[in-house]
Amino acid sequence: MAAGERTLILAEGFSADTHYGKTMHGVLRYRRADVVAILDSARTGESEAGVPIVADVDTALAYDPRVALVGVATQGGRFPPAWRDLLRRCIERGLSIENGLHEMLADDPELRPLADDAGVELRDLRRPPPGLDCATGANLDVDARIVLTVGSDCAIGKMTVSLELDRAARERGIASVFVPTGQTGIAIAGWGIAVDAVVSDFLSGAAEQLVVEGRRRGGELLLVEGQGSLIHPAYSGVTLGLYHGSVPHVLVLCHRAGATEIEGSPGHPIPSLRELVRLHERMALPRRPARVAGIAVNTAGLDEQGAAEAVAAAAEDAGLPACDPVRDGADALLDAVLDASA
């Protein structure tokens, strides 16, 4: 999303889902001012974060959108067949599409000519930049403090924690830059590489490019958006490639209060936070040791007392500072990060 671009979020069937609708929820949190409507026929007439929810593209046109953002993230990143009608209609009505799924719309033999005829853009946020290669070691020369969010699972708020830390740091006058590594972060920040969409061999090279670029943009503190989890049966490779390629000095471990098992992977337990801290520190490259500075606890859905108890339990378990940066603000966690990188 370009700055100020009037945006319709397409979230058909998923606007109430914080897991599969995480792109929508992230954009609503950090680019709210540019969102004019949300499309989800199951919730017509409702609203989300004050944004009206509409039934179809024609109704949405009353809000004068210029771009339709695909607001859902499906497992595997492909389009459910029913979505193609929706995309076609958007294009016919003159909307550009911004898409973060693995399926590349600009290569689509049906949608590409439609978009050309309509004079609209098909922007694939996950398309890797050309010329990627393996990491060269230039990451170790980046003159900035690098902070990576890691987690006990996917889709538990690593991007949000990085964005909240970045905001808190900038409010203190620190030259901080958020480094986007996934489609939602890219939609929000307007740059970045979706590391899960690059050829595996170039994962570390993509991560390296991102921290080099973050420094070039003036970052003295780089808040790198984490991906996946070292203990996730499907996504751990992306996590480790990003970890080693972004060469963080400091990690922030994110955890959803009460989670004991990887979501969607029954029988895959989440170990204790203390064990996760050790595992992550141990997996650092010897050339760039990393410390976990603190725990970011996602307490969404808990009441005040429940949240306070969950944060206290996490701090106790990990033996580290803990907070929920969304509920409590990110200042305490930022202090821990700055202490650890001093």
Add this chain to the structure above:
Amino acid sequence: MAAGERTLILAEGFSADTHYGKTMHGVLRYRRADVVAILDSARTGESEAGVPIVADVDTALAYDPRVALVGVATQGGRFPPAWRDLLRRCIERGLSIENGLHEMLADDPELRPLADDAGVELRDLRRPPPGLDCATGANLDVDARIVLTVGSDCAIGKMTVSLELDRAARERGIASVFVPTGQTGIAIAGWGIAVDAVVSDFLSGAAEQLVVEGRRRGGELLLVEGQGSLIHPAYSGVTLGLYHGSVPHVLVLCHRAGATEIEGSPGHPIPSLRELVRLHERMALPRRPARVAGIAVNTAGLDEQGAAEAVAAAAEDAGLPACDPVRDGADALLDAVLDASA
């Protein structure tokens, strides 16, 4: 390489290099009977494993090759510019090309029409199969004992160790299948997926498909070719994705005798074997614990006494059985693998 297909290995400038020439050396070791000549103008008139080395494509034609195999693996997997002339000449002379680099020859706007005119094939070994997705959990249902080679670095013989274990197992009448995960293994075995060339998000799914396919091919013991290293600054993501996606019961840790640093990455130390064993066992998914059964020591270049000392030192360091399966045969290591998976 199809069975019995007369093969010219293209190794210009690299035929003496065991690192960048590892595809050539692997194919010479396991598909020697099908190799009729090697092209490397710097070593014209010499031979390698009894195969004549020739200066150019026209000279090679005397040996009646049907396919030219790209025998080098460059970092990043792209073609040095000088190679394009060589490929063009092969195509013009009626040879199909088998290529394991990241650059896809079948998509090349210059070589594709040339090959069509000449009626030859451009086979890209690293091209991912269509329709890959994330792992589904079907890997955990594979009714076979799964053995993965891991290592302290890249290009130290993980594929060779898997192939030697597979051969030793089949000699004992065990229904063993070698599971290829990289271009050289695919050239040798004629099937497989180069996991480093798949989109990162689908690493685990590709690894899952491979063990499912290994079982479908009758394997009760699956020897999965390892890739990279958990401690390699550029390739660790591929290693972990393959590890978690192939859900091994048993690991064999490969190490080059005397190596103390990652090759090509100065300042990146290799920890002790004991520490590497612990790290690898710790990184197993809790749902599928894995034990390191033994150490495969690459003693190439050492004399008999030096090799024996290196193997003894590795066994002592790791506290596990150790041998060099190329020098000593794989039986002792196979015993350790079978014990560990009993």
